[in-house]
Amino acid sequence: MNFLNFSTTKLAEIWNEANGWRWPEDLGVKPEGWKAMNIDEQAKILAPITIKIKKMIGEKELLRYHILNLCRTNEEFERWWDTEHKKFLKKILARLLLSRVL
Known part of the structure; x- marks a missing residue:
């Protein structure tokens, strides 16, 4: 998946969704059978996405997004x-x- 067209904020938002075991709408259609998958099956799909985003923007930007969305x-x-x-x-x-x- 190519994340280069997303802003840092959008990448953090996608990471936040994926890290919470939710399929990020910005990634398009959910994989077939998503709702029936257990957490381990979902993790196999989501983990590479969260790892790639974290490498791209870093922990500080991920936490900035999280903290700012807590009204800070x-x-x-x-x-x-x-x-x-x-x-x-x-x-x-x-x-x-x-x-x-x-």
Whole structure:
């Protein structure tokens, strides 16, 4: 699938839909039997889409879209990104390092 014609915001919107196990309307007609598929079957179709979009626009833009759609401003997002998000990443990294030591 060619995503080059989509804006960053539209790609984030598509990713958000696909990441929530919903078929993004911008991708056209749902695959045949979509509603009858279980989550594993849907994941095989959606995962390559979400991975490609994340590689194209990055985690920050995906999270910006999500936060802005929670009625936050861009300034609030940047403040969150520079503080809370970095704290979260440090905690995750510390846990990973600790689990490798144990």
